[in-house]
Amino acid sequence: MNNDLSLLMEENLAQVWSQRDAFARLRSIQTIYTADSTLYHVGHKITGHKSINESVNHVLENMPSEFSFFKLKPVVINNNMGRLLWGMGPNKESIVATGMDIAVFKDGKIESLYVFLD
Numbered sequence: 001m002n003n004d005l006s007l008l009m010e011e012n013l014a015q016v017w018s019q020r021d022a023f024a025r026l027r028s029i030q031t032i033y034t035a036d037s038t039l040y041h042v043g044h045k046i047t048g049h050k051s052i053n054e055s056v057n058h059v060l061e062n063m064p065s066e067f068s069f070f071k072l073k074p075v076v077i078n079n080n081m082g083r084l085l086w087g088m089g090p091n092k093e094s095i096v097a098t099g100m101d102i103a104v105f106k107d108g109k110i111e112s113l114y115v116f117l118d
Contacts, residue, residue, distance in 0.1 A: 005105055006075035008032060009084045012101070012110060016056055017086075018068040026053045033110045040114045066090045072098065080105045 015028035029049045038047045039055055046055050070092045072085045082103040087095035097117065104112040 002077040004108065005077045005082050005103075008105075008108070008110065009075045009082050009101065009103055010071055012103070012113070013069050013071060013084060013086055016052075017059070019056075020060060020065070022053060022057050025056060026050070029053055029056075033113075034106055037110055038112045040112065042116070063088065064090070067096075070095070 011028070012032050016025055016032060019025040019028060026049060029052055033049060033052065035049070036047060037049070037052065038045060039052045041055070044055075046052060067088055067090055070087050070089070072087050072092075072095075076083045082101075082105065084101045084103070086099055086101065088097045088099075089095040099115065099117040102114040102116070103110045
Protein backbone atom coordinates (compact mmCIF):
# COMPACT_ATOMS: atom_id res chain seq x y z
CA MET A 1 0.00 0.00 0.00
CA ASN A 2 2.84 2.44 0.82
CA ASN A 3 4.29 1.95 -2.68
CA ASP A 4 0.87 2.69 -4.19
CA LEU A 5 0.56 5.90 -2.17
CA SER A 6 4.11 6.95 -3.05
CA LEU A 7 3.33 6.40 -6.72
CA LEU A 8 0.10 8.38 -6.34
CA MET A 9 2.05 11.39 -5.03
CA GLU A 10 4.54 11.09 -7.89
CA GLU A 11 1.68 10.88 -10.40
CA ASN A 12 0.14 13.97 -8.81
CA LEU A 13 3.37 15.90 -9.37
CA ALA A 14 3.71 14.76 -13.01
CA GLN A 15 0.10 14.46 -14.18
CA VAL A 16 -1.45 17.34 -12.24
CA TRP A 17 1.16 19.94 -11.30
CA SER A 18 3.30 19.58 -14.44
CA GLN A 19 0.39 19.06 -16.86
CA ARG A 20 -0.28 22.17 -19.00
CA ASP A 21 -3.42 20.79 -20.67
CA ALA A 22 -6.33 21.66 -18.34
CA PHE A 23 -8.62 18.92 -19.69
CA ALA A 24 -5.99 16.18 -19.27
CA ARG A 25 -5.15 17.59 -15.83
CA LEU A 26 -8.79 17.44 -14.72
CA ARG A 27 -9.00 13.77 -15.77
CA SER A 28 -5.91 13.06 -13.66
CA ILE A 29 -7.33 14.99 -10.70
CA GLN A 30 -10.48 12.88 -10.89
CA THR A 31 -8.34 9.73 -10.70
CA ILE A 32 -5.89 10.90 -8.02
CA TYR A 33 -8.11 12.96 -5.67
CA THR A 34 -11.28 12.10 -3.74
CA ALA A 35 -14.44 13.87 -4.94
CA ASP A 36 -14.46 16.18 -1.91
CA SER A 37 -10.70 16.75 -1.81
CA THR A 38 -9.20 19.97 -0.49
CA LEU A 39 -6.06 21.80 -1.61
CA TYR A 40 -4.28 24.05 0.86
CA HIS A 41 -1.72 26.68 -0.10
CA VAL A 42 -0.54 29.14 2.56
CA GLY A 43 -3.55 31.43 3.05
CA HIS A 44 -5.57 29.61 0.37
CA LYS A 45 -8.04 26.72 0.64
CA ILE A 46 -10.17 25.24 -2.14
CA THR A 47 -12.31 22.13 -2.43
CA GLY A 48 -13.36 19.96 -5.36
CA HIS A 49 -11.84 18.75 -8.61
CA LYS A 50 -12.78 21.78 -10.72
CA SER A 51 -11.44 24.25 -8.16
CA ILE A 52 -8.19 22.31 -7.77
CA ASN A 53 -7.78 22.29 -11.55
CA GLU A 54 -8.32 26.06 -11.71
CA SER A 55 -5.84 26.65 -8.89
CA VAL A 56 -3.14 24.53 -10.55
CA ASN A 57 -3.87 26.26 -13.85
CA HIS A 58 -3.24 29.63 -12.19
CA VAL A 59 0.10 28.39 -10.82
CA LEU A 60 1.17 27.04 -14.22
CA GLU A 61 0.11 30.21 -16.05
CA ASN A 62 2.53 32.14 -13.84
CA MET A 63 5.47 29.80 -14.54
CA PRO A 64 7.65 29.83 -17.66
CA SER A 65 6.30 27.29 -20.15
CA GLU A 66 9.48 25.20 -20.05
CA PHE A 67 9.26 24.70 -16.25
CA SER A 68 7.99 21.55 -14.57
CA PHE A 69 7.97 20.02 -11.10
CA PHE A 70 10.49 17.34 -10.13
CA LYS A 71 10.68 14.95 -7.17
CA LEU A 72 13.90 15.70 -5.26
CA LYS A 73 13.87 12.85 -2.72
CA PRO A 74 11.93 9.61 -2.29
CA VAL A 75 8.35 10.00 -1.10
CA VAL A 76 7.85 9.17 2.58
CA ILE A 77 4.58 7.54 3.68
CA ASN A 78 3.52 7.50 7.34
CA ASN A 79 0.22 5.67 7.77
CA ASN A 80 -2.38 7.74 5.88
CA MET A 81 -0.05 10.69 5.17
CA GLY A 82 2.68 11.26 2.61
CA ARG A 83 5.47 13.78 2.06
CA LEU A 84 7.03 14.68 -1.26
CA LEU A 85 9.90 17.17 -1.60
CA TRP A 86 9.87 18.85 -4.99
CA GLY A 87 11.73 21.36 -7.10
CA MET A 88 10.56 23.51 -9.97
CA GLY A 89 12.58 24.55 -12.99
CA PRO A 90 13.40 23.76 -16.62
CA ASN A 91 15.04 20.47 -15.54
CA LYS A 92 16.10 18.68 -12.38
CA GLU A 93 19.62 20.12 -12.60
CA SER A 94 18.37 23.75 -12.79
CA ILE A 95 15.86 24.06 -9.94
CA VAL A 96 14.76 27.64 -9.18
CA ALA A 97 12.26 26.96 -6.36
CA THR A 98 11.63 24.13 -3.90
CA GLY A 99 8.79 23.04 -1.70
CA MET A 100 6.97 20.16 -0.10
CA ASP A 101 3.60 18.47 -0.52
CA ILE A 102 1.92 16.78 2.42
CA ALA A 103 -0.96 14.51 1.40
CA VAL A 104 -3.66 12.94 3.53
CA PHE A 105 -5.08 9.81 1.92
CA LYS A 106 -8.52 8.25 2.03
CA ASP A 107 -9.42 5.03 0.22
CA GLY A 108 -6.22 5.13 -1.85
CA LYS A 109 -6.68 8.69 -3.10
CA ILE A 110 -5.58 12.15 -1.97
CA GLU A 111 -8.20 13.66 0.32
CA SER A 112 -6.16 16.73 1.32
CA LEU A 113 -3.00 18.22 -0.14
CA TYR A 114 -0.98 20.83 1.75
CA VAL A 115 1.52 22.68 -0.46
CA PHE A 116 4.51 24.44 1.12
CA LEU A 117 6.85 26.70 -0.85
CA ASP A 118 10.36 27.20 0.56
